[in-house]
Amino acid sequence: MSRAKELEKLRLVLQRRRRAVLETSRGAREELRALKDQERDPEYEEGAQSELADYTLSQLVESHRRELELIDSAFQRMDQGVYGECVDCGADIPLDRLRALPFAIRCEEDARMYERERRGSPQQANFTL
Ligand SMILES: [Zn+2]
Numbered sequence: 001m002s003r004a005k006e007l008e009k010l011r012l013v014l015q016r017r018r019r020a021v022l023e024t025s026r027g028a029r030e031e032l033r034a035l036k037d038q039e040r041d042p043e044y045e046e047g048a049q050s051e052l053a054d055y056t057l058s059q060l061v062e063s064h065r066r067e068l069e070l071i072d073s074a075f076q077r078m079d080q081g082v083y084g085e086c087v088d089c090g091a092d093i094p095l096d097r098l099r100a101l102p103f104a105i106r107c108e109e110d111a112r113m114y115e116r117e118r119r120g121s122p123q124q125a126n127f128t129l
Helices: 003-040 048-079 095-100 108-118
Strands: none
Touching (some): 003 048, 003 095
16 A cells, blocks of 8 residues: 555544544543532532542643644644654654554654653653654
């Protein structure tokens, strides 16, 4: 199969992934809202457990938001015809890497370099691009 066809298949993968993230994200946001309502209830005793759940859900919502951003920028790159090219060196990102990380924007080598430069930045924990 040609690379163009393979990339087209990845578009479908990303579309499915986007829908799945949106659905999970909606569930998490509803839980978070329910939790907040519960905390506003004067009868409710605040506990460490609910704070933890609150924190975990907020993290989840945030990581979904970031993943959606990455997926959307992958679609943008597809529309511009540059999807699958490394933003740093311009080389084709190997299909194996794209299958594992469909929203990757860098080849492995440049991703490592990028990570090394960014290390220490706290919001970089979830994704290695
Ligand atoms: Zn590169």
